[in-house]
Amino acid sequence: xxxSSSLLAAALLGLGSVAGAQKLTDAPxxxxxxxxxxxxVTVIGNYVYLDGGELSQVVxxxxxxxxxxxxxxxxxxxxxxxxxxWTTSSASLHLIPRPWxxxxxxxxxxxxxxxxxxxxxxxxIRGVNMSENALMKFTPDNRGGGAWAEEPPANPDLxxxxxxxxxxxxxxxxxxxxxxxxxxxxxxxxRRAQTQVLPGMVAFNMKSxxxxxxxxxxxxxxxxxxxxxxxxxxxxxNGLVMVFGGVELPVVGANPDWESAxxxxxxxLTFFDPATNKKYWQVTTGSxxxxxxxxxxxxxxRNQEGGYEIIxxxxxxxxxxxxxxxxxxxxxxxxxxxxxxxxxxxKRMSASCVAVGKRQMLSVGxxxxxxxxxxxAPQGLLLFDMTEMKWKDEYDxxxxxxxxxxxxGRWYKNG
Ligand SMILES: *[C@@H]1O[C@H](CO)[C@@H](O)[C@H](O)[C@H]1NC(C)=O
Ligand SMILES: *[C@@H]1O[C@H](CO)[C@@H](O)[C@H](O)[C@H]1NC(C)=O
Ligand SMILES: *[C@@H]1O[C@H](CO)[C@@H](O)[C@H](O)[C@H]1NC(C)=O
Ligand SMILES: *[C@@H]1O[C@H](CO)[C@@H](O)[C@H](O)[C@H]1NC(C)=O
Ligand SMILES: *[C@@H]1O[C@H](CO)[C@@H](O)[C@H](O)[C@H]1NC(C)=O
Numbered sequence: 001x002x003x004s005s006s007l008l009a010a011a012l013l014g015l016g017s018v019a020g021a022q023k024l025t026d027a028p029x030x031x032x033x034x035x036x037x038x039x040x041v042t043v044i045g046n047y048v049y050l051d052g053g054e055l056s057q058v059v060x061x062x063x064x065x066x067x068x069x070x071x072x073x074x075x076x077x078x079x080x081x082x083x084x085x086w087t088t089s090s091a092s093l094h095l096i097p098r099p100w101x102x103x104x105x106x107x108x109x110x111x112x113x114x115x116x117x118x119x120x121x122x123x124x125i126r127g128v129n130m131s132e133n134a135l136m137k138f139t140p141d142n143r144g145g146g147a148w149a150e151e152p153p154a155n156p157d158l159x160x161x162x163x164x165x166x167x168x169x170x171x172x173x174x175x176x177x178x179x180x181x182x183x184x185x186x187x188x189x190x191r192r193a194q195t196q197v198l199p200g201m202v203a204f205n206m207k208s209x210x211x212x213x214x215x216x217x218x219x220x221x222x223x224x225x226x227x228x229x230x231x232x233x234x235x236x237x238n239g240l241v242m243v244f245g246g247v248e249l250p251v252v253g254a255n256p257d258w259e260s261a262x263x264x265x266x267x268x269l270t271f272f273d274p275a276t277n278k279k280y281w282q283v284t285t286g287s288x289x290x291x292x293x294x295x296x297x298x299x300x301x302r303n304q305e306g307g308y309e310i311i312x313x314x315x316x317x318x319x320x321x322x323x324x325x326x327x328x329x330x331x332x333x334x335x336x337x338x339x340x341x342x343x344x345x346x347k348r349m350s351a352s353c354v355a356v357g358k359r360q361m362l363s364v365g366x367x368x369x370x371x372x373x374x375x376x377a378p379q380g381l382l383l384f385d386m387t388e389m390k391w392k393d394e395y396d397x398x399x400x401x402x403x404x405x406x407x408x409g410r411w412y413k414n415g
Contacts, residue, residue, distance in 0.1 A: 021060075026076040027093035027379075028057035034064050034372070036365030036380045038104030039074065041352040042117050043082070045142050048356055049117065050078040050364055051098075052106045054125050056371035061123065064372050068266060071371040073102045079144045082356055085397045088381040094144045098132070101129045105350075107170035109177030115140065118151060118177065118206070121164040123187040130190040133164055135204070153318055154209040161357040162213060164188045165198050167294075169229035171241050173274045177204040178241060181224030183256060197223050197249045216384040220272040220279040225249050225256070226294025226316075227264065231274070231309050235332055238275035244312055245293040258318045264290030266312075269335070286337035286411075289328045292317045296324070297353035299361040301386050303404045305412075308332045311340075311361050311384060316349035323368055325349035329389070331408045338385075338408055344391045345377035359386045359402035 016384045022032050037052030056064035056071040064070040073160025076095035086092070106122030119136045135153065140146035153159035168182025179202045185195040201219035215222070220243070233239040247261035264270070265287045272279045290310060296315030302308050313327040325343040330336070343363075351366025363382040366375075383392045389405045405410075 005405060022058050024057070024059055024072055026055070026095055027078060028055070028073045030089055030378055032058040033379055034374050035071070035367050036056070036074075037071075037350040037367045037371075038122075038272060039352055039365050040106055040119065041354045041362070041364050042108055042110045043354055043356060044112065044115055044117065044140055046081060046083040047079045047140065047142070047144060048082055048354060049138065049140070049146075050080075050093075050352075050361060051108065051119060051138070052102050052122060053365065054102075054371075055365075061293065069141060071125075073104075073128070075102055077138060077146070077148070079140070079146075082395070083397055086380060086395050087378075088383065088393045088395075089378040091379060091381060091395070093379070096145050099148055100131075101125070101341040104167040107168060107177070107179045109170065109172040109204065109206060111172075111175075113174065114206070115142070118204070120204070121166060121168070121179065121182070121188060123166045123185070127187060132190055132381045133160060133162060133173050135159075140362055142208045143310065151209065153211055154409060155211055158213070159211045162202060162211065163192075163196070163198055168198070168224040169224055169227040169243055169246060170200075171229035171231045172206070173231055173233070173239060173241075175207050176274060177206060178202070178274065180221055180227070180229060180243065181246070183225055194254050195256065197225065197251050198255070199223050199251050218277055220270055220277070221248070223249055223251055224264075225261075226258070228296050228298045228299050228312075230298050230310055232310070234302055234306065234308055236273055238273050240271045240280075241274050242269060242271040242310070244269070244298055245291060245296050245315060247292060247294060249328065258294070260319065263319070265291045266293065267336070282335050284330065284337055287328060287339035288337050289326065290317075290324075292319050293324065294318065295349040297348075297351045297363055297366070299353040299355045301355055301359060301402050303402055304405055305409075307334070307404065309386060309404065309408065311353070311386065313343055313363065314348040314351060314366060314382075323349050327384070329386070329405075329408065331404070331411070334412060336408075336411055338411075340389050341391060343382065345375065351380075356383075356395060357397055360384060360392070360399065361386065362395070
């Protein structure tokens, strides 16, 4: 019996936990955890931070389906220490109080030189305590804690005119955060009457605190929903922002039809130079991930050969009603996809992925269908070692530098 299944069995037998004593928490015990979703993740220094989203769990001995709400908003920001190794079962989740109600699907931008991250947009869960447009900034204390504060814009008139949304694709360079596309609704914007697909792209300069919004010529897409974006720092003179999956919903009409919207495929990839906003495309080869695909998870790694690899896992195909568990690595500059082992914990959408330590991808949360099926991944955490190309249940704080896997290296050697 593995460590996690024996813990689970102990809990189901009522050993080690007093039956009926569980209270709602943002970090349930291993045996009480069901699902987490819509949570944003980033790394600053020695900690990974989880913010926003909702979760389901056992409360007072009752499974989520027997509770008045099957899922609850997360009220804390969570930190996990990356300076020490841990397993997905033993990882200790440290809770940091959050003074505002938590939102799902928010965009986050990380400023590594200032050592802070920003959260903007997303959906108020159950519409509780909605407020006017505001950008929130988290300043960590680098000991696992930190504090939230509102960050005032340098150009308040433009900022006030911006619609807060969800389902946009976000990424940031060293100085600018981008949010491409998205959808505004009565859940994302205080006192909004109608659901509306937002054209264009928002940019936030993290140094000058200036906001910008633009469509054609500025935004690489007319509309984009449900995609994932990723900044590749070492390709081209200014790096590249790459976009994965998503659909093109029409701007007109109040009820977006996700099932029949044209999907962006993963064979012909779109990306842009974040300094010039010039848009490019490139056709990829290898095992191209099937689409439509929204709510997928990506994380990226700079390799020692001057290239870059991006891992993409899971997601949702609403047209064919498929939730994916397949996993791929896109290698740059070759633009070649390699399929690796499927997720060991099954189908998953709305998870968030981030590079941790030297060469591991950490996936946080994700749901299969709803909140009532227990996640086989302990605490909703999964790890993938990029060099060994293997799923693991152990985070290795002492892993060697990332090197491209032999499989991918061979592709380059063979030209
Ligand atoms: C967070 O706080 C809200 C409001 O008090 C509550 O409804 C919700 O259950 C809390 N969530 C958790 C996980 O404790
Ligand atoms: C959940 O609710 C169902 C239907 O009311 C009931 O039969 C079942 O015993 C409950 N389970 C638990 C663990 O409370
Ligand atoms: C909403 O506001 C009320 C009143 O200020 C407060 O008691 C409650 O905790 C807030 N709920 C959340 C989820 O923040
Ligand atoms: C950005 O500008 C476009 C064009 O004016 C507008 O339709 C869209 O709603 C704006 N985006 C946001 C996030 O406010
Ligand atoms: C790839 O997509 C772009 C639009 O972003 C299009 O202009 C281009 O023709 C496509 N290339 C191929 C080979 O399909």
